[in-house]
Each structure stands twice: as C-alpha cells, then as structure tokens.
Amino acid sequence: xxxxxxxxxxxxxxxxxxxxxxxxxxxxxxxxxxxxxxxxxxxxxxxxxxxxxxxxxxxxxxxxxxxxxxxxxxxxxxxxxxxxxxxxxxxxxxxxxxxxxxxxxxxxxxxxxxxxxxxxxxxxxxxxxxxxxxxxxxxxxxxxxxxxxxxxxxxxxxxxxxxxxxxxxxxxxxxxxxxxxxxxxxxxx
Amino acid sequence: xxxxxxxxxxxxxxxxxxxxxxxxxxxxxxxxxxxxxxxxxxxxxxxxxxxxxxxxxxxxxxxxxxxxxxxxxxxxxxxxxxxxxxxxxxxxxxxxxxxxxxxxxxxxxxxxxxxxxxxxxxxxxxxxxxxx
Amino acid sequence: xxxxxxxxxxxxxxxxxxxxxxxxxxxxxxxxxxxxxxxxxxxxxxxxxxxxxxxxxxxxxxxxxxxxxxxxxxxxxxxxxxxxxxxxxxxxxxxxxxxxxxxxxxxxxxxxxxxxxxxxxxxxxxxxxxxxxxxxxxxxxxxxxxxxxxxxxxxxxxxxxxxxxxxxxxxxxxxxxxxxxxxxxxxxxxxxxxxxxxxxxxxxx
Numbered sequence: 041x042x043x044x045x046x047x048x049x050x051x052x053x054x055x056x057x058x059x060x061x062x063x064x065x066x067x068x069x070x071x072x073x074x075x076x077x078x079x080x081x082x083x084x085x086x087x088x089x090x091x092x093x094x095x096x097x098x099x100x101x102x103x104x105x106x107x108x109x110x111x112x113x114x115x116x117x118x119x120x121x122x123x124x125x126x127x128x129x130x131x132x133x134x135x136x137x138x139x140x141x142x143x144x145x146x147x148x149x150x151x152x153x154x155x156x157x158x159x160x161x162x163x164x165x166x167x168x169x170x171x172x173x174x175x176x177x178x179x180x181x182x183x184x185x186x187x188x189x190x191x192x193x194x195x196x197x198x199x200x201x202x203x204x205x206x207x208x209x210x211x212x213x214x215x216x217x218x219x220x221x222x223x224x225x226x227x228x229x
Numbered sequence: 230x231x232x233x234x235x236x237x238x239x240x241x242x243x244x245x246x247x248x249x250x251x252x253x254x255x256x257x258x259x260x261x262x263x264x265x266x267x268x269x270x271x272x273x274x275x276x277x278x279x280x281x282x283x284x285x286x287x288x289x290x291x292x293x294x295x296x297x298x299x300x301x302x303x304x305x306x307x308x309x310x311x312x313x314x315x316x317x318x319x320x321x322x323x324x325x326x327x328x329x330x331x332x333x334x335x336x337x338x339x340x341x342x343x344x345x346x347x348x349x350x351x352x353x354x355x356x357x358x359x360x361x
Numbered sequence: 362x363x364x365x366x367x368x369x370x371x372x373x374x375x376x377x378x379x380x381x382x383x384x385x386x387x388x389x390x391x392x393x394x395x396x397x398x399x400x401x402x403x404x405x406x407x408x409x410x411x412x413x414x415x416x417x418x419x420x421x422x423x424x425x426x427x428x429x430x431x432x433x434x435x436x437x438x439x440x441x442x443x444x445x446x447x448x449x450x451x452x453x454x455x456x457x458x459x460x461x462x463x464x465x466x467x468x469x470x471x472x473x474x475x476x477x478x479x480x481x482x483x484x485x486x487x488x489x490x491x492x493x494x495x496x497x498x499x500x501x502x503x504x505x506x507x508x509x510x511x512x513x514x515x516x517x518x519x520x521x522x523x524x525x526x527x528x529x530x531x532x533x534x535x536x537x538x539x540x541x542x543x544x545x546x547x548x549x550x551x552x553x554x555x556x557x558x559x560x561x562x563x564x565x566x
Contacts, residue, residue, distance in 0.1 A: 066454030084430030340482025
C-alpha cells in the first residue's frame, strides 16, 4: 500500500471484514477499497488461468460487478479475499469455455507465451519464477486443474464441476501437471 | 390553454427538482435503478438525452410523478424532500388544472459535512438506549 | 544463493520404477489427502519419499506465486477502479423505503440504503472510529415502530472504547433525527479492534 493511497483512502488500513461489511451495505467507497486491495491478486490468478492481458482485465472487472451484487449474501465478510478469488476463477473459466467451441479439449497444447520480464527470466533459478515459467508451458487443461487446486484451493469435485470433467480426469491432469512442473524446475538447476 | 406535453413536463420537473435547495442530483426512479447521474455528468452529455429520470404516469384518475433524489451535504433529508414535493406541486398548480400524485424518495445523502441541526421534533419524545 | 533457491535434491525420479511401483498419480493423490491415513508402503519407500518431498516443496512455493505475481504487476490505476465502480447498480442496496410524513399529502420517503450511509457518516464526528456493517432492525416502513440500529465499528488501537462508543451513538442519533422520523429505541455497537482484526471485543449497551 503506497502513501498516496493511505492518505486519500481512510479505509486503506482497515480490516477486510470492516471494509467488506460496509461495501455489502452499499458504501461504494469501501467497495473501491476492496477493488484496489484485491485486484492485483485477482489479476494474477486470472492470468494463470487465461493467457492474454486484455481478457484478464475484463474477467476481473466482471468478477467485481458480480461481487457487488452478491456481497450482501456473503455470511462472513472476513472471508472476502477467498470469495473474490472463487468468483474470479468462475469468470475466467466461463471465458475459456466460450472460446473453445469443441468438446474435446484434453490436450490443447498451445503454451502460453512467456510473460515474465527479461530480468525475471534471468532469475529463473529462483523457485517462484521457475514455477511461473513452468506453469506457462503446461498444456491448458493441466494448468487449469493445477491453478484451481493450488491457487484456488478447490476440491477435486469442485474442479471437476467447474471444468466439466470427471474426477478421475482431474486427478490425472493434476498429477501430470505436477510432474511436468517438477521436471522443468529440475532442469533450471 | 395550451397543453404541456408529457416529455416537456418531465424535463421541466427534473430541472425544478435539481434546482431545489438541498438536492445533490436526480436519480433514475422506480425499480430500474441505474447509475448515479449527477448534474455534472449530465452537463457532459454522459447520458442519453432522450430519457428522463423522472417517471410520469397518466391514467383516468390523474397523473402521478415519481422522483428519486440525492441530498447535499449540510441539508436534512426531511426538509429537502418536502421542499421538492412542494416545488413539483407548485408547478402543477401553475400549469393549471389537475393536481398530481407526487412521490419523492431520497436514495442518497451526502455525508461530507457534520449533521445539520435537527428540526423540532414532532415524533415521540427522545429515544431510550436499551441494554441488550 | 537466495531464499528462493531449492536446495539440490538427490536425483528426482518420477516414473513408477523410481517409486517402487507407485505412480506419480498415487503420490499426487496422497499429497492432496495430506498423507492421511498414513500409507506405510509409500512412506517407507525412499523413492516415494523423495518425490513427496519435492511435491511438498512445490506446494510451498505455489502458495507464494499469486502474491509474487501481484507484487510484480503494475498497481491498479484509478481510472480502472472508476470504470469498475461505474458498472455498479446502486439499487441493490436501496433496501426498504422509510416513509417521511407530509401534511401536504405527498408520498415521501428515504431508502434504507441512504440511511445506512448516514449511520456510517457519523464516524466523521468520532475520530478513531470506522463503521462497518449496519442493520436497521424493526419495521422501518411503519411510522413510529420501534427501531434498533445495530452497527459494527472498528476502533483505533488504544482509543478509549466506552467514550468512543458513547460519542458514536450520539452522532448516529443526531444524524438520524435530521434525515428520518424513525423511532430509534436503541443503538447497539459491536466493537472490533483495528489492529487485531481477529479478536473482536463485544460491547453493547
């Protein structure tokens, strides 16, 4: 949180629960605080599910518009972060489905273009950056299963439902994703 | 006596309401609420000029008007909403003939300033602070 | 070497011949079940343990990925925030319509949403207080019906709570009288400490 944000947004330092509670009551300024606070993480999450920055912005914007409408139904405003990420992945997956006309999408193998900056690629030995790179090279469905599981905290059943797959397919895709990532990260040593 | 067309009437009512002291802006009425449209946004031509924010309906029993407003900082909602009603009613009296059923709803109250002095109470005396 | 480097592993084999006949899928599943119930065949296989260690380490790194991405990204622009906010419909929060009496026969009212905004605004009169959720309990649409205002508030660490609550209650009461004719019989304040968000202190009077 930078200094300008703190001085112009009195809610910037307030707990998620208070800010989300106000936003649920209709305080648009509080909702703005939620947008500033969580948009970076939601964008990062959406970007891991979807390639391409333009779609990511739309997805996160859609997610916030839905969040505004559904916020009053959130029982525990303190859990707003995880709740927002859930909405984000749902929107991202809706986009994926819309852009894939064919039913059989087992191994769409177009890898995402390298998104890390040159300096980050140079630091590829660092674990997180290496992971990011490896993720970007996964086939789409493996990546989606992995992201929903590891970043979204979804259960196998939830992943199966979201992606319209069987649970055993999810299990298989997840294992392959992890194996590919580990192998790739080994190669960076 | 010339008959004022409804589309002119709503425009006139909208400008009367906007000009009433204490009104920060006019909002879309009825169940189809839209975004906040304050006078500044309208001046920039942000919205479709065809549609008015004032809802006007006419049937055998007469005409009804439905307006939603914001209240400016430093003004009381109670006083402002009564002023708006009176301003609209006065317009109908001026045009001659029919009265109108006027519904005014405050949907937003600017909170920047400290609370204005409360008007003399006609409601039940004071409130008790009960222990839970 | 920095904190992100993975310490070198013994050769990592992920095929069944490296895993004493187990598959990476089994191990992956076992990991997701948090290694419970304990499977002795897996736990006593060196190859499996090495693979599981790698999977656990990967999980640890994964947890940091989102925040690392978010931190490396450009910050949210004000223009973008405004665009999101302008896409929002305000009517979802209007709530019930609270009547205001008018001798001239007009049908006048104020929405619950507007009134909740008024309650929140009372915090301006009470430095150190930040109002969260607000509920109007009672039949607000019936003139004269007893209404209780329930409000959550966050208090700056170290501020004297009873004094602040009293002042907030007075500020709320004053503002409500300027804007509504509600018969407010009680204002319940639930205090939550700003600096320790997970330990709310309840104080109602």
